[in-house]
Amino acid sequence: MDLNEASALGVFSCELCEMSSPYSFYGQKPPNTRAIVLLEECYGMKDPFSPEREKFLVLGSKCCLCSKTVCVGTDCSLFYTKRFCLPCVRDHLHQFPEQIQNELLRKKSVQKTSSA
Numbered sequence: 001m002d003l004n005e006a007s008a009l010g011v012f013s014c015e016l017c018e019m020s021s022p023y024s025f026y027g028q029k030p031p032n033t034r035a036i037v038l039l040e041e042c043y044g045m046k047d048p049f050s051p052e053r054e055k056f057l058v059l060g061s062k063c064c065l066c067s068k069t070v071c072v073g074t075d076c077s078l079f080y081t082k083r084f085c086l087p088c089v090r091d092h093l094h095q096f097p098e099q100i101q102n103e104l105l106r107k108k109s110v111q112k113t114s115s116a
């Protein structure tokens with residue numbers, strides 16, 4: 001069963017981390033789904049771990065500010081009405097709601113031990 005390989009459009013790779021994976025669709029509407037419309041244009045693939053046709057994974061998307069391709073991992077990007085890569089979020093942090101600022105600050109303190 002090599003469905004994923006057969007239908008892959010290319011390989012998605014994140015510009016911030018090493019994550020890369022074949023993707024089978026790009027856009028707001030995953031194929032073989034009826035009611036699902038995503039909030040953003042994104043790279044995705046059918047969920048290889050699910051037998052259901054309508055299950056899919058979102059791999060990543062483009063940052064709306066710098067157009068970098070970033071994965072949806074919380075270390076690389078966040079979604080707040082649009083997709084932002086974390087470097088852009090940090091640059092514009094004061095424009096984000098307090099909840100997101102707090103989340104990032106918490107993240108920073110977690111990473112401190114390795115990067116400081």
Ligand SMILES: [Zn+2]
Nearest residue numbers: 014017071076
């Ligand atoms: Zn990433």
Ligand SMILES: [Zn+2]
Nearest residue numbers: 063066085088
């Ligand atoms: Zn960006």
